[in-house]
Amino acid sequence: MRIDAVDFFYLAMPEIRDVGDGSQDMLLVRVLAGDEVGWGECEASPLTSIASLVTPMSHSACKPVLASVQGETLNDAKDIARISQRVRENSLDLLQAPHTYSGIEIALWDLLGKHLDAPVYALLGQSKAHRKVAYASVLFGDTPQQTYERAKEIADRGFRAAKFGWGPYGHGTVAVDAELVEAARAGLGDEPRLFVDAGTVWGEDVEAAAARLPALEAHRVGWLEEPFGTAAFGAYSRLAADGRVAIAAGEGAHDPRGAMNLIDYAGIAYVQVETGRIGGIGPSARVAEYAAERGIGYINHTFTSQLALAASLHAFAGLADSTLAEYPAEPSPLAAALTTDRIEPDADGTIGLPDAPGLGLTPTPANVRGYLMDVEIRVGDTVLYATPPLEEGAPP
Amino acid sequence: MRIDAVDFFYLAMPEIRDVGDGSQDMLLVRVLAGDEVGWGECEASPLTSIASLVTPMSHSACKPVLASVQGETLNDAKDIARISQRVRENSLDLLQAPHTYSGIEIALWDLLGKHLDAPVYALLGQSKAHRKVAYASVLFGDTPQQTYERAKEIADRGFRAAKFGWGPYGHGTVAVDAELVEAARAGLGDEPRLFVDAGTVWGEDVEAAAARLPALEAHRVGWLEEPFGTAAFGAYSRLAADGRVAIAAGEGAHDPRGAMNLIDYAGIAYVQVETGRIGGIGPSARVAEYAAERGIGYINHTFTSQLALAASLHAFAGLADSTLAEYPAEPSPLAAALTTDRIEPDADGTIGLPDAPGLGLTPTPANVRGYLMDVEIRVGDTVLYATPPLEEGAPP
Incomplete structure (x- = not known):
């Protein structure tokens, strides 16, 4: 062609x-x-x-x-x-x-x-597309009450995991942030996994991030995502050394080596790759393989359409050990309308790629x-x- | 205001x-x-x-x-x-x-x-603007002969240092690259300092870069610049560990932490900052200070106008130990026409900022x-x- x-x-x-x-x-x-x-x-x-x-x-x-x-x-x-x-x-x-x-x-x-x-996953040399547990990815509500209601709705929809981020988190006091996390956990209930995304709000301020760890640990938050800017390896390393909460980052990487450097120098436990920024599916798959070889979890970063979701899943569909996938749970009407066919969580809360050529959507x-x-x-x-x-x- | x-x-x-x-x-x-x-x-x-x-x-x-x-x-x-x-x-x-x-x-x-x-340097807290040895920054000629002539012209203009880069360098054989470097040295003569810029041509291929080191060492090249992409810290470290030729990099950094990471993780001896990419003069000055504290040379990356040159000089004018400055020696007629006042090398090959408010040009x-x-x-x-x-x- x-x-x-x-x-x-x-x-x-x-x-x-x-x-x-x-x-x-x-x-x-x-x-x-x-x-x-x-x-x-x-x-x-x-x-x-x-x-x-x-x-x-x-x-x-x-x-x-x-x-x-x-x-x-x-x-x-x-x-x-x-x-x-x-x-x-x-x-x-x-x-x-x-x-x-x-x-x-x-x-x-x-x-x-x-x-x-x-x-696409087959073209990448993967023999099988493993299903992933979808975590509902949403913004924190403006208040703990709104956050609670959003979390409850996610649990009611059958999600086994959820991530809350941005909104007021990190912009107020440590106590307010703790209330937001507590509300998310209360709304979800005990079972679902919970993750928190700080959206680089603390720049390089390790103390500000560390002050949030007790609440994150108390409410069994699986990772704290992007406390710092993508290049703040020193700050990441110091926070990760604390050990109470796993650290995740990577969505800001615009080339595969940038994401690999986070694995090598920043002490992260999960690398998150935005296929729509890092150069597409090939570079994403390269980071996924690099992460798997080092025992680091690979997660897609996806907050837009189902087409973007499909693209991001192909990159690590073949990795049996990377079992989680970010799932845009409250897309805009535009993002929701783009494709007629959809990737939806099954009764067990997992998602999989359609059995179709190309992206599948x-x-x-x-x-x-x-x-x-x-x-x-x-x-x-x-x-x-x-x-x-x-x-x-x-x-x- | x-x-x-x-x-x-x-x-x-x-x-x-x-x-x-x-x-x-x-x-x-x-x-x-x-x-x-x-x-x-x-x-x-x-x-x-x-x-x-x-x-x-x-x-x-x-x-x-x-x-x-x-x-x-x-x-x-x-x-x-x-x-x-x-x-x-x-x-x-x-x-x-x-x-x-x-x-x-x-x-x-x-x-x-x-x-x-x-x-501007005074607003940055610097008491004095130190003069710098200007190195004429030019492209390699398409042939060794063209490179020789370009180098000779630079020496005739009184420059005490020159950097050759891009053009055919790294795109042909090791032998051809050696001839280009030999021609640059021959044209400059024994005295002037010589630097070589590979323009990221080898990606992450340490062996390809290492194969060029004998010729660079033989012709007393002060640094090899950007053998690899800006994020290839591992490749940089391995090449720097060779020790025969100092390594320089940094112009690709678009935030100060990116340049600092090259200092911390890539083994470079010189960090080169493009003020027009890294966020301006403030972030450049921050990297300059960081480099000085760690004994790393700070150099401006400037290949455009005299206005850009002035901006880049203010960021490290106060650092007495960073004594070199990149000087665009063959600017386009557009770049040359932008300002009427100019920063020109003195008889001793050094340049300094005008004694005027703001950028000075x-x-x-x-x-x-x-x-x-x-x-x-x-x-x-x-x-x-x-x-x-x-x-x-x-x-x-």
Whole structure:
């Protein structure tokens, strides 16, 4: 196959609220090769990623992402690795490039899987896709009471695990944070596993994070996620050495080595990879293997659509020992509408990939046409980007 | 002062060549507070950084960079630190943000320095700006002969040090690379110091890099720069342990902790910071201090304009022991035209900052008006960005 086109679609809810819900907008990616189609999704800031797709070259190591993809040959997994390497070299000094390319890389796997009639995990060399325990991933409520109610609803839906994050957590006192965690545990009940995500709120302040550990330990929180910025290895190591609560991090990594460095230098027990940021499924799978070899748990970071969820699961579906998966439990109407087929937890609270080629889920463009943003980027007399038609035969 | 406006200007040479010359385009930043003006410059991919300045919010931790700057108060250095922290929190998931904000932060220092009638290095708490030995930073020629001639010209201009990088280096055989280094040394003569920049060409391949060490040692190369990607700490450590040639890296860091991690985990002898990527002058100064405390050499990474050079020098002007500075020796006509006043090496090959408030150099917009790109970004019915007038009273 020859990659004929890479189309980006910026979709957004009519109102974007100032909360930590990453499912409020979406950059949907469509890759075309002859009659064949692959879909993917980038994480966050669609307009910035569109610009980096089409921007004029600054110099030999700062080219638009599109220049390294369009026209390339795609016949097997090695071609994806080769194209990824081209992007790395040609867009070395374009910081946004890994976020931009991640959605394209996912679409390349989807396209290749459909072409070869194989699921992506099989193309990655995995013989089986293991089911994972889905943990419902939601924001803390603004109050302990709201948090309690949200937790109770999650338990009622049959989830065996839940993660609460962002919102007020870490912005108030140690006592308020303890009440939030207590409320989450009370709402869930004794059985479900509970995790807490601090969203890098303490920067590098180890004492501030350590002050929260007694409450986290008391309510049997399985990990404290992202107390610090992704590069704060020293702070991570000192907190992890405390030993009372396991530490998780990694979603900020935009290349596989960044996530591996967290494993090697930061003392984390779980590495969490956002497939839509780290460069796609291939780099995610590389980190998953690295983690497994070192006895570190690998978890997907997913807070957006079911398409993104499927992409993230393929990367570690073959790992029997990584048994947990993040599950966006309260997606926006946009994220919920993208695909008709869905990955839903079974009665035992586990999720699995569909038995279908490629990613296994396919967007239904007609379902999201109302969210499509009309974008135009012009430099001089040249329109570098104009929103392409999302549906065949539709006006742009 | 109140920050009234942040204006971005995309300037570019009429033709951008596919070579590693980062001075072929420029994102010039102007910050206005009442009647007062500050100037700065971002490094690489102007269109992408423009988009990230004005992009609609994706969620609470993915806001446009402008939202954290416009309308803020600026009266002292603490205000700059506070605004920088706002950008970090509000644009945590917008990968391009540090590159975008770097030019703004530089302009904030320039504005504050002019307002307080003090040079930026003094606002950073430095009592004196030490002169530095300028090393001429150029690309390898396509052939050893071209490299020889370029080196000879540099020596004739009186430089006491030079760095050659990119071009064919690392893309051919070990023998060809040795010839390039030999030619650079032959052209410079015995006295000048020589450095080599591999531009991350070997990825993580320690053996490929190690194979070049004998020639580098034989021709007394002071450091081998960026043999690997910025996050490849393990590869860096193994190569540094060889000990024959000092290793330098850091220009890829987009936050200060990333550069500090190279010091702590990668075994480098010199840390090189691009002020236009790492978040501006404040974070650069933080890395400089960290390096000095650990006996690691701090060097600016600068390959663009004199304005960028001035910004990078302020960050470590106070460090007497960091005696070298990268000097863009073959800037594009655009980069050369930006400022009328210039930092030029003295007869002893050293450079120093002008004795003037702020950055000490000021752009002359009329000199670069012919390079200004007319850009428009529209989302729905809203024009989010249109190139503003660069000169007072001029049409946009």
